Amino acid sequence: MRLNPVFLLSATDVSHFPSEAKTYGAPEVAFLGRSNVGKSSLINSLLGSKQAHTSSTPGRTRAINFFALHEGAGAKMKVKPTLIFADLPGYGYAKISKSISAEWPQFIEPYIADRETLALCVCLVDTNIPPQANDHQLITYLKQTQRPFLVVGTKADRLSNNVLAKNMAALKREHEIDEILPVSAKTDSGTKALWQRLMAVAE
Template sequence: MRLTPRFLLSAFDEAHFPKEAQTHNAPEVAFLGRSNVGKSSLINALLGGTQARVSSTPGRTRSINFFGLYDDPRPQPEVIFADLPGYGYAKISKSISAEWSGFIDPYLADRETLALCICLVDTNIPPQPPDTQLINYLREIRRPFLVVGTKSDKLSNNTLGNSVLALKKGHGVDEVMPCSVKDQRNIKHLWARILATRDKPFVD
């Protein structure tokens, strides 16, 4: 299914979140991860363009950027992507960015149309405490999430297998989906998981 992406808005405050007139209550998929984990690159690979800005400076994204994906000529989006600010960058904060308590926590905890959180972790490094903190928080607020391992093309199959096992154990999860923008590993499978949110009820 080929969808047309369109940038909706950047939200720096809870009051700026897209309204029903813009989203038509389409399911929203949030992308979260530490700074420089490859979040913008993955979003661009899924969207088939350069809608999400890729910066060489970690921590550059400071807003939630919303993108609608449309099955033209239908006027309502099939799904909404929410690109959240990266966390864990020392120049911004020691753990999850200070801005999170102001408008990102409310988005994750209270947004009725948020259907899935994509938690990105780097397959090239050991499990990181901020990632575990995020995953545990999503468990506490009962948000569906999927852990995706980025940059998997940099590892051999054996090394990647060991890395995935370590990430699963370190974060206490049953699944880590290794993905790669360069060789398109599991990009189609990730798309399928995202599109499946259209058939599931939202969390109350």
């Protein structure tokens, strides 16, 4: 089933989050990860459009961007979205000014901790680099708050099968998780499997 994305809004404060009246209480999927992990590229690959803004400068996304995914198109688009995507700012990029980094927890932590319609957190980790401490902090936080989450390994197309398997094993071991779904926004590898998991949330 093809879903058509509609940009809802950008939120830089809890008061900006879309109301249930605006989203019709549709389940939300949050995409989280380090700056430059390929988050916006993956979202665009899933949506088949350039909805999420990609940048070669890490840390460009400084708001939570919400997209409503609808069945149908144009006038035939269903009123209630099937899913809401929430594209969260990347973390772990040191060159961003301290003032901006300090503002992030004020609206990101309440979103993850308190958002009732948040059904799944998709945690993106880069399969090309060693396990990162701030990824581990996020995954541990989601376990502690009992938020459903799925860890997705990005940029999987850049590695041979042997190296990918070795890196994935290291990521699972370090982050103490049983599953990582490898994907590539460039080749679309793994995106079908990811869609199946997202649609399970919608149902």
